[in-house]
Amino acid sequence: MEHAQSLMKAKVALENEIRTLESDLKGMDATRETSLVDSEGFPRADIDIAAIREIRRSLICKQNDLKALMSQIEQSLISLHQGTHDRSVPEPKPATIRRPFARISKVEINSPASEAGLLAGDKIVAYGKVNASNHDKLRLLVEETTSNIDKPIDVEVERVVDGQPRAVALKLIPGRKWGGDGLLGCFILPL
Numbered sequence: 038m039e040h041a042q043s044l045m046k047a048k049v050a051l052e053n054e055i056r057t058l059e060s061d062l063k064g065m066d067a068t069r070e071t072s073l074v075d076s077e078g079f080p081r082a083d084i085d086i087a088a089i090r091e092i093r094r095s096l097i098c099k100q101n102d103l104k105a106l107m108s109q110i111e112q113s114l115i116s117l118h119q120g121t122h123d124r125s126v127p128e129p130k131p132a133t134i135r136r137p138f139a140r141i142s143k144v145e146i147n148s149p150a151s152e153a154g155l156l157a158g159d160k161i162v163a164y165g166k167v168n169a170s171n172h173d174k175l176r177l178l179v180e181e182t183t184s185n186i187d188k189p190i191d192v193e194v195e196r197v198v199d200g201q202p203r204a205v206a207l208k209l210i211p212g213r214k215w216g217g218d219g220l221l222g223c224f225i226l227p228l
Contacts, residue, residue, distance in 0.1 A: 041113040048106055055099045062092050069093060069200070100201075137162050137195050138169040139178065139225050148222020153209040155223055159194040162204065175227055182211045182220050 062068060067089045075081050137160030144150045144157055162168065165181040172178055181190060189208045196205045211220035 041110065041117055044106060044110045044113055048103065048110060051099060051103050051106060055096065055103065058092050058096050058099065062089065062096075065089055065092075069096065135162060136169045137228055138167075138172050139164075139175060139227055141194075141223050142226050143224040145217050145222035148215050148217055148219075149210055149212055150221045150223035152215075153192065153207045154205075155192070155194065155207065155209070156196065159196050159205070160228065161192065161225070162195055163191070163193040165190045165192075175225065178225065185211055186220060187212050 059069075062071075065084060065088065067084060071084075071089070073081060073084070073086050073089065080086055139161040141150070141155050141157055141159045141161070144155050161178075164172075164178050165185065167177045167181050187210060189210050192207045192209045194205050194207065195202050197203070209221070213220060215222055
């Protein structure tokens with residue numbers, strides 16, 4: 038329990054550091070996306086380019102640290118919930134399992150995909166038992182869909198919210214009753 042609490046405190050501190058860096062950027066009349074060159078391609082003279090680049094670099098590092106910390110918090114909470122929590126730092130899940138393997142390019146209105154909350158641009162991380170390590174060029178995704186008609190499939194997607202990737206868990210129920218083509222009503226492309 039203490040381990041999870043210390044990780045949560047570290048998370049709050051890291052989020053505060055990120056907010057401070059973003060505030061520093063704002064104070065320099067810049068954002069993460071502000072162009073550092075003028076319309077002719079020359080460095081802008083009205084801003085401190087070196088300072089802005091350093092703040093942006095720090096922000097990227099802090100975001101990566103926060104992502105790793107969130108993974109540790111997740112593992113710690115799972116261990117705590119299962120009653121097998123130990124005082125060592127939990128091993129994060131292998132990157133091959135948690136990385137996206139497909140992208141939603143289009144979602145039809147009133148389709149099963151739309152009803153589940155899928156959006157164009159979502160990247161699929163897990164689709165039932167299918168993930169980046171076993172999808173076999175999306176063949177297993179098709180099998181998972183056809184073997185679960187009118188049954189819920191747990192889907193985890195990576196969605197960009199306010200410029201940041203977020204994990205979103207959804208329940209998708211494939212079916213033919215929605216009135217359109219296909220079982221899902223969306224287009225899925227491999228990454």
